[in-house]
Amino acid sequence: MAPPRPKLRVRDVEIGHRSGRKGTYALAVDGLSFDVAPNEFIAVVGPSGCGKTTFLTAVAGLIPISGGTLELDDHRIDGPGRDRSLVFQQASLFPWRNVVQNIEFGLKAHGRLDAAGRARVAELVELVGLGGKGDKYPRELSGGMSQRVNLARALATDPELILLDEPFAALDAQTREVMQEELTRIWQADGVKAGKTAMFITHDVPEAVFLADRVLVLSRGPAHLVADIHVDLPRPRTPAMKRTPEFLAMSDRIVDLVMAQSQIGKQAQPGRRVTSDDHAGVAAG
Amino acid sequence: MTTQVSQPASPIAGPIERAINARKDKKLTTGTLGLIGLVVVLGAWQIAASAGWVDASFASSPVGAVRALVHMIGTGELWPPLLSTLESVACGMIITVVVGIPLGLLIGRSNTLYGLTEPLVSIMYSVPFVVFLPIIIFWFGIGAEARLVIVVWSAIFPLLINVIAGARNVDRHYLQVATVFCAPRLLTLRSVTFPATLPFVLAGVRQAVGRALVGAIVAELFMGNAGLGYVVQTETSGFKMDDAMAAIVVIAVLAIVLTRSVAWIERRFTFWSSSV
Structure with missing residues (x-):
């Protein structure tokens, strides 16, 4: 079952943090283990507030893990690295930079913005469907277009692992559908290494099934692995596939698993602390 | 045939054109209304002075003020005080900017410094700076340095307040993007x-x-021997109200030109910002 050499190795990962005014220690992730194979697209689903975003943040290197091992290409993750990039939930584009300059930012940060880098950026602008909009500024872009820039910015540095933190959560239903198709198309088209290794966080189960090779279901927080489901739907995937019995059956099965976790959550969640800081709020769940 | 092709201002203009036109109309009306208001007040003033309802040697008059202004320009009397005032403002602003921006950034980026200085800065910003005038005169005398101190004193607090707010409000998400892409400190x-x-x-x-x-x-x-304020002061003491009013007109024009040019720079460099 395990491939010979995993891209990302997650072993007994535990993430704790202090929360609230009293600074009580709480676990967000507890004993999470799985592997991600090279070129695999995995989606992580779980009840809201289960710690999936916290886990992603740790893989990005923004917060430390308090136990276990987290390795990318056999190297321990102990901070942000050039081998990973993150597609943010809020597009977080710099309003003072236009589309092209925003996409260039990662390369510029790496000191790799040479002729080849610029060519790659120009290619990505076309690939994500923003041809001719390169000199627009973020305030002129719709939500969907902003997320295309966000995605292109993450792809530009050609990372080993790309992390996506509910990138379509804030979009309206139609734009969301379009972006899901676009993501699969971009995935299959981005020529550098067909299908980069990716981890996609979402709470939308059909979205996870549609996009991913594997769907991981996390428990209610502190998160551990509940199910690891292989999605054997053929690629390239089309929107029509969402109405096939196989797709629906798989979605239903996963929804049931997530719902079962949410039910437990409802009973045992009296003292949930929410801070003004929304990231800590997510982590506290 | 060509006339049919080029008809941008057709009566069946789209909603966007209509909105633009409406905005233009509105802009025009505000401008016109402002002008009318100004003309009415100046007209009333002029009539009151000409009809002898008020003593023109007390109240001056628009025509008298313009005449005095033209005279001051003609003889060149206007330029030394104008330059003197501009020099005070320029020197004061250079010091204000050079000190205020780095200091504001420093205070804004440090929670401790912010905590220590926040009440002080707010108090200094809120209290009218003129109350410190006697004290400043007591400390610095009435020379050029004292005038510079007053200019900086009055200008630096609004700048500090804004820079501190700016430094404190750098969006967390922007910094996170820089962190994720491993941007070097200087680039960030x-x-x-x-x-x-x-x-x-x-x-x-x-x-x-x-x-x-x-x-x-x-x-x-209060303490000058040059500048437009000094002109207003001396001409009023000398009972030459037309000259005093002329100097006030120059001050008004100066105020508008200065703030408008900074506003232009603002639009030029922060056009991308939706909040400005």
């Missing part, structure tokens, strides 16, 4: 923190310029 400062703070800095400079002019004029009124 130059390409993220600086542009994120710029709208606040420029808004602060715009307010500071206005306050610097007020400071310069107040200083000249």
Whole structure:
């Protein structure tokens, strides 16, 4: 079952943090283990507030893990690295930079913005469907277009692992559908290494099934692995596939698993602390 | 045939054209209304003076003021005080900007410094600076340095308040992007923190310029021997109201030109910001 050499190795990962005014220690992730194979697209689903975003943040290197091992290409993750990039939930584009300059930012940060880098950026602008909009500024872009820039910015540095933190959560239903198709198309088209290794966080189960090779279901927080489901739907995937019995059956099965976790959550969640800081709020769940 | 092709202002203009036209009309009306208001007041003043309802040697009159202004320009009397006032404002603003922007950034980025200085800065910003005038005169005398102190005193607090707010409000998400892509410190400062703070800095400079002019004029009124404020003061004492009014007109024009030019710079450099 395990491939010979995993891209990302997650072993007994535990993430704790202090929360609230009293600074009580709480676990967000507890004993999470799985592997991600090279070129695999995995989606992580779980009840809201289960710690999936916290886990992603740790893989990005923004917060430390308090136990276990987290390795990318056999190297321990102990901070942000050039081998990973993150597609943010809020597009977080710099309003003072236009589309092209925003996409260039990662390369510029790496000191790799040479002729080849610029060519790659120009290619990505076309690939994500923003041809001719390169000199627009973020305030002129719709939500969907902003997320295309966000995605292109993450792809530009050609990372080993790309992390996506509910990138379509804030979009309206139609734009969301379009972006899901676009993501699969971009995935299959981005020529550098067909299908980069990716981890996609979402709470939308059909979205996870549609996009991913594997769907991981996390428990209610502190998160551990509940199910690891292989999605054997053929690629390239089309929107029509969402109405096939196989797709629906798989979605239903996963929804049931997530719902079962949410039910437990409802009973045992009296003292949930929410801070003004929304990231800590997510982590506290 | 060609006339049919080129008809942008057709009566069946789209909603966008209509909205643009409506906005233009509105702009025009505000401008026209402002002009009408000005003309009415000046007209009433002129009539009151000409009809002898008020003593023109007391109240001056628009025509008298314009005549005095033309005379001052003709003889060249206007330029030395104008240059003197401009010099005070310019020197004061240079000091204000050079000290205020780095200091504001420093205070804004450090929680301890912010905690220590926040009440002080707010108090100094809120209290009218003129109350410190006697004390400043007591400390610095009535020379050029004292005038400079007053200009800086009045200008620096609005700038500080804005820069501190800007430095404190750099969006967490922007910094997170820089962290994720491993941007070096200097690049983060130059390409993220600086542009994120710029709208606040420029808004602060715009307010500071206005306050610097007020400071310069107040200083000249009370302790000057040169400058437009001094002209207003001496001409009024000498009972030459037309000349005093002419100097006030020049001050008004100066105030508008200064703040408008900073506003232009603001639009030029922070056009991307939706909040400005």
